[in-house]
Amino acid sequence: MSRILIIEDEREIAELEKDYLELSGFEVEIEERGDTGLEKALAGEYDLFILDLMLPEVDGFEICRRIREKKDTPVLMVSARKDDIDKIRGLGLGADDYMTKPFSPSEMVARVKAHLARYDRLIGSRAQANDIIEIRGIRIDKTARRVWVNGEEKAFTNKEFDLLTFLAENPNHVYTKDELFREIWDMESIGDIATVTVHIKKIREKIEFNSAKPQYIETIWGVGYRFKI
Numbered sequence: 001m002s003r004i005l006i007i008e009d010e011r012e013i014a015e016l017e018k019d020y021l022e023l024s025g026f027e028v029e030i031e032e033r034g035d036t037g038l039e040k041a042l043a044g045e046y047d048l049f050i051l052d053l054m055l056p057e058v059d060g061f062e063i064c065r066r067i068r069e070k071k072d073t074p075v076l077m078v079s080a081r082k083d084d085i086d087k088i089r090g091l092g093l094g095a096d097d098y099m100t101k102p103f104s105p106s107e108m109v110a111r112v113k114a115h116l117a118r119y120d121r122l123i124g125s126r127a128q129a130n131d132i133i134e135i136r137g138i139r140i141d142k143t144a145r146r147v148w149v150n151g152e153e154k155a156f157t158n159k160e161f162d163l164l165t166f167l168a169e170n171p172n173h174v175y176t177k178d179e180l181f182r183e184i185w186d187m188e189s190i191g192d193i194a195t196v197t198v199h200i201k202k203i204r205e206k207i208e209f210n211s212a213k214p215q216y217i218e219t220i221w222g223v224g225y226r227f228k229i
Helices: 011-023 034-043 060-070 084-092 105-125 158-169 177-185 194-207
Strands: 003-007 027-031 048-052 075-079 097-100 132-135 138-141 146-149 152-154 217-220 224-227
Touching: 003 011, 003 034, 011 027, 011 105, 027 034, 034 060, 048 060, 048 105, 060 075, 060 084, 075 084, 075 105, 084 097, 084 194, 097 105, 105 158, 105 177, 132 158, 138 158, 146 194, 158 177, 158 194, 158 224, 177 194, 177 224, 194 217
Parallel strands: 003 027, 003 048, 048 075, 075 097
Antiparallel strands: 132 138, 138 146, 146 152, 217 224
């Protein structure tokens, strides 16, 4: 049974999320403070975190940053704040998804299931022989989930690695943002494709000599992106 930690200071919202997740077969724990939630997240064995942004003592941004230093466990951020800057910052810190309150509990459960299913597949792939992609100075070890650029190892979040690998495995093919969202996040974009743009930007910062003039991941204006070989 998958274990989920909800870090949310609004008890009614946390209990509603917990009820829906437990009905779907998940084991769920709740922490209402940021400091105790962070401590539990780092010390415990959880399969996914649902993380509010505005928390007492330690905010959600800091919790996400600290989790990503230690774990690649999926992180789903939720917030009542609708500003794009918060979404961009959260995704940039390594969150796998971002939902704005109020949202449908059933949609939240669907996203949780999608992230867990993808993560399980990725964990399972590690038992296989190493599968390597090498393109013009970039070396992607799919099995170890490691990336080197001109011999220097770069750190990638879960979704950044998945997106880079997918594009590198399908070079010269132009994908729309909607197509990439469906492929990497295993769900419909529901009108929200800023996630793809943020992740492309973060990847370029790590693999491109000059991210303003990308040599690997090209923007095809009005269409989407492609990996050039």
